[in-house]
Amino acid sequence: MVRGFFENAREMLTRVGEIHVTHKTSNPFSNWNIVKLAEEVGLYLVEEAPFTRADYPGYLNKKGSGRKCNRTFRVGKCSTYKFAKLPLELLVLDSPY
Numbered sequence: 638m639v640r641g642f643f644e645n646a647r648e649m650l651t652r653v654g655e656i657h658v659t660h661k662t663s664n665p666f667s668n669w670n671i672v673k674l675a676e677e678v679g680l681y682l683v684e685e686a687p688f689t690r691a692d693y694p695g696y697l698n699k700k701g702s703g704r705k706c707n708r709t710f711r712v713g714k715c716s717t718y719k720f721a722k723l724p725l726e727l728l729v730l731d732s733p734y
Contacts, residue, residue, distance in 0.1 A: 639669065643678045643720075650722050656680065659688050659717045671718055680720040688715035 639658075646656045660671050672682050690696055690712060700706045 639671065640674045640678065643675050643680060647678055647680055647722065652722065654721065655683060656720045657717055658720070659715055661713055662716050663714045675718070675720045680722065681724045683719040683721050685716045685718050688712070688717050 643656070650656065656675075658671060658675075660666060660669065672685075675682065698709050698712060700708055700710055
């Protein structure tokens with residue numbers, strides 16, 4: 638599912654656009670290998686930043702399905718991964734600034 642998202646999102650990116658994905662980094666979620674999945678479809682990691690809920694006013698997470706799908710859950714340790722079509726070095730060299 639995540640790989641399919643990356644494939645489709647990559648097609649929509651402009652030359653300097655980014656895809657941001659926030660994902661849990663603790664076990665077992667770290668086994669998803671988010672960076673590797675992105676690299677497999679030609680995306681490059683620009684930055685991995687710790688996710689801080691306070692940076693997103695109004696953020697409210699919900700469970701995905703089931704009887705309690707309208708309830709929130711403990712976010713825990715997460716990172717926001719930022720990906721681009723080009724490696725960061727090329728984006729900087731190609732920048733008009």
